[in-house]
Amino acid sequence: MKENNNLMKEKLLRKLGYWYENSEFDKIIDKILKIPKDQRDYETSSYLVKAYNSIEKFQSAIEELEIIKDKGxxxxxxxxxxxxxxxxxxxxxxxxxxxxxxxxxxxxxxxxxxxxxxxxxxxxxxxxxxxxxxxx
Missing domain, CATH: 1.25.40.10 (Tetratricopeptide repeat domain)
Known part of the structure; x- marks a missing residue:
């Protein structure tokens, strides 16, 4: 089961990375916001922050960074x-x-x-x- 979760996470991170490199920031935001906050990991939340910063939603980026500040x-x-x-x-x-x-x-x-x-x-x-x- 854990191996399946790791594969799903890798697939998600590859997709987020692809979208980020292609400036598809809205896709990143939409995808991550569908994941409950308590189920997002640090890497996924970091993509959300990068996407918010990229579309100039700086206050949203700050709010997300506050959520993961202990890990950051x-x-x-x-x-x-x-x-x-x-x-x-x-x-x-x-x-x-x-x-x-x-x-x-x-x-x-x-x-x-x-x-x-x-x-x-x-x-x-x-x-x-x-x-x-x-x-x-």
Missing amino acids: RKDPLWHFRLGYAYFNIDNYEDALKEYEIAHKLDENNKIIKNHFEALKINLFIGKNYLEDEINT
Whole structure:
């Protein structure tokens, strides 16, 4: 029975991966939302988050990430996805915190590093611009 469940899970993950690579985000969301929340595993929920972020439903992504946060605490991609969602709702402070955690967990991930560095630079430039305006 367990082997059958593993095959079903592998098939589902392959299908979700295919849809994600082909930008069929609505199919991912529809398929996963049919699975009761208490029966979704971490990987499946992660696809749902990625799909929500991809169609700019950032608040939905944040809500889903909250559901799996216990399993995501040590996953750099969990923190990156949360940072990405925060960034896109203009919550730069929390985005920076999450990008920093993601970067500490995986310093070799270039995408995480680039987002983290770009946000730091933009926040620094924005802060300096505002200080210059106030002092003028």
